Amino acid sequence: MYVVMVYDVAVERVAKVLQVGRRYLTWVQNSVLEGELSPAQFARLKAEVRKVIEPTDAVRFYVLPGPGALRIEVLGTSKNEPGQIV
Structure with missing residues (x-):
């Protein structure tokens, strides 16, 4: 996904x-972070994020079947591309 x-x-x-997300x-x-995850990785990410946020914070996850289901248009400078290793 x-x-x-x-x-x-x-x-x-x-x-x-950010530190949790970049793992x-x-x-x-x-x-904003994005990339391909297995269901198990996604579950671990959500569990780790829950540990560091407070009820007043907001974190949204947009889940798609694969990168082909998403069309991205960038205006201006892109910081990183999801295929790059950070």
């Missing part, structure tokens, strides 16, 4: 959420 993770968390937790996904833009 292809997962896009978008988060809006308190500034004191931004680095921690599984590629950082592509401020507060």
Whole structure:
């Protein structure tokens, strides 16, 4: 499955959420990560994110069957491409 993770968390937790997300996904833009995950990896990612966020934070996961189901158009500079190894 292809997962896009978008988060809006308190500034004191931004680095921690990013750190957890980068263990599984590629950082592509401020507060946005994406990449291919197995169902088990996705479950672990969600469990780890739950441990570092608070009820006032928001993390969204957009789940698609694969990268072919997603069309991405970028205006401006792209920070990373999901195929790159970080």
